[in-house]
Amino acid sequence: KRQRLERIGGDVLSRTKGYGKLILMGEHFVVYKVPALVGAVSCYTDCDAVFTDKPGLEVIDERPAVPNYKVTKKDEADVAIGLVLKHFGIDTTKERGLKLTFGGDLCCASGIGASAAQVVAMARALSIALPKAMTEDEINAAGYEGEKGYHGTPSGIDNTAATFGGVLKFQRTDGDPIFTKKKVSEPIRIVYASTGITSSTTKVVGDVKAKKEADPAWFDDLLKKYVALVEKGEKAIDAGDITELGKLLNENHTLCQELTVSCKELDDLVTAAREAGAVGAKMSGTGRGGLMLALTPTAEIQDKVAAALEKLAPQVWKTTFA
Numbered sequence: 001k002r003q004r005l006e007r008i009g010g011d012v013l014s015r016t017k018g019y020g021k022l023i024l025m026g027e028h029f030v031v032y033k034v035p036a037l038v039g040a041v042s043c044y045t046d047c048d049a050v051f052t053d054k055p056g057l058e059v060i061d062e063r064p065a066v067p068n069y070k071v072t073k074k075d076e077a078d079v080a081i082g083l084v085l086k087h088f089g090i091d092t093t094k095e096r097g098l099k100l101t102f103g104g105d106l107c108c109a110s111g112i113g114a115s116a117a118q119v120v121a122m123a124r125a126l127s128i129a130l131p132k133a134m135t136e137d138e139i140n141a142a143g144y145e146g147e148k149g150y151h152g153t154p155s156g157i158d159n160t161a162a163t164f165g166g167v168l169k170f171q172r173t174d175g176d177p178i179f180t181k182k183k184v185s186e187p188i189r190i191v192y193a194s195t196g197i198t199s200s201t202t203k204v205v206g207d208v209k210a211k212k213e214a215d216p217a218w219f220d221d222l223l224k225k226y227v228a229l230v231e232k233g234e235k236a237i238d239a240g241d242i243t244e245l246g247k248l249l250n251e252n253h254t255l256c257q258e259l260t261v262s263c264k265e266l267d268d269l270v271t272a273a274r275e276a277g278a279v280g281a282k283m284s285g286t287g288r289g290g291l292m293l294a295l296t297p298t299a300e301i302q303d304k305v306a307a308a309l310e311k312l313a314p315q316v317w318k319t320t321f322a
């Protein structure tokens with residue numbers, strides 16, 4: 001890490017940040033073009049890209065991660081990196097080779113948007129190394145190409161949060177996604193915890209699609225209920241009403257259960273967080289493993305909920321959305 005910093009300078013590396021994210025409302029539903037609410041966490045992945053004289057691609061992955069995450073995701077990550085290279089028109093088999101080193105303080109776990117943070121950091125690093133001037137929208141678009149390596153029909157919510165940070169209302173459309181940055185009056189305190197289970201977004205998103213196709217009426221009913229919830233969720237954020245937001249997160253978790261994307265491990269953590277004083281708790285991200293989050297209005301409640309979750313979960317983190 002020190003070598004990297006000395007060679008390229010911390011300043012350059014800090015320009016390659018891709019943030020992790022937590023979905024507040026709307027995982028899976030967002031794939032079907034309804035709005036979702038997402039908050040970027042302050043932890044990020046960064047990337048150092050160096051062109052070499054000899055052809056070949058070398059990838060060094062120094063990102064912290066929960067056990068098994070990197071092994072389980074290796075193939076998908078390789079595809080994602082290949083897709084970003086293709087998007088940039090870089091062929092490492094011909095003249096120049098490329099060495100990519102990923103690092104940063106984002107602990108990779110299923111649900112935190114680590115894949116999107118990685119491809120966004122890579123796009124930023126390539127734009128510096130080539131060099132090629134790129135707008136934030138172009139970085140986001142390159143990240144979206146990479147996300148296709150992790151799942152076939154990404155909504156784009158993860159790469160958008162990774163690129164822009166902050167709390168966002170995001171909606172996939174037939175064209176470019178629509179997103180707006182939300183003004184948050186008070187920082188939103190969150191505790192999030194990993195089940196320790198790494199799930200495949202491709203597989204879970206595919207399962208939901210199959211269920212939707214098998215029973216469209218059932219899915220439409222859930223989708224309608226969700227849309228009513230997220231409208232209230234946005235209003236609660238705008239009003240800084242954390243108690244109301246918590247209630248809505250709980251209801252969103254119930255919809256995730258009905259969608260069959262939650263699991264016992266997630267449900268147990270959600271229950272424990274609520275019992276320890278969280279105003280709301282839900283699974284976050286792909287589900288069937290991965291992460292859950294809890295909304296904790298004060299630092300004291302945040303500590304209490306984190307302590308309760310530490311008894312059950314292999315990894316627990318505290319963060320704030322601002």
Ligand code: MEV
Pocket residue numbers: 023026027028029030031111113153154155156157158201205285286
């Ligand atoms: C993954 O973080 C969120 C999902 O809704 C998939 C997506 O939006 O692409 C499960």
